[in-house]
Amino acid sequence: MTPKTPLLSVSGITVRFGGLTAIDNVSFDVYPGELLGLIGPNGAGKTTMLRSITGVVRANTGNVTLAGERLDALPIERRIRRGLSLSQQLVKPLRNISLIDNVALAAGAHKTLSPLRSLMHVSQADEKARALQMLQSVGIAERADQLPGTQPLGVLKRLEMARSLALNPKLLLLDEPLAGLNSREANALADTIVDINRRGVTIVLIEHNLGEVMRVCQRLVVLDNGRRIADGEPRAVMNDPEVRTAYLGGDNLSASAVKEEEHA
């Protein structure tokens, strides 16, 4: 049964960019231990939602509560200290240091929140050991000493996830981690996301790959044109007429994703 106290509460969030309302009075909760899918057609407001949770974008109205604490007034780095971590679509590791040092740097940054001081931490054995654990948890420990520049996209995505995990988050926000991967790689990375979740990390997953979303998520929240149009058990949500209209009325990619799911 779903526990009653949410880890994250998003309440009445509205975000406007000039005359455009990207998020329109959206509320939803995320419960401890959940793997929640946040889905919707292109431009629905998913990334803006994640950015307003982390504080990259300031909401015009509404509030965000993590583990009972209001985050609205806090800058990004203090939200991270409170337990939020955002894994972004664009994978940008430091190219001239090894995978393990990239992760150790993120772990050090968590401690000091100063890039320079965290660089000094990189050599410390405990952070290396922890960084190796993170690489193990995303399945790329055997590449620990290699440079990012030589790695395929799937490995870079796992590296980005390991860096996010190094912040020791209560809540991990994943923005389209499967984008650009072939179906076998996407399937394997989705399994890794499930493993991370099973080890106790609560996850919000933004993803257009609806087949994988349906396979791994326990609950879905659907946005369309900045509004929340559904929240519930994945199969029920995908059968919701408003959700089907949102996808099928949108671009062909989204429509074909729904059709793929129907044939899965």
Ligand SMILES: Nc1ncnc2c1ncn2[C@@H]1O[C@H](COP(=O)(O)OP(=O)(O)OP(=O)(O)O)[C@@H](O)[C@H]1O
């Ligand atoms: N910084 C910004 N300035 C102006 N408009 C923005 C900005 N960021 C997002 N938008 C607009 O807000 C709306 C929601 O965008 P957002 O990127 O959050 O959608 P999304 O659901 O993540 O889309 P996608 O699935 O295509 O990544 C879009 O109309 C987008 O053009």
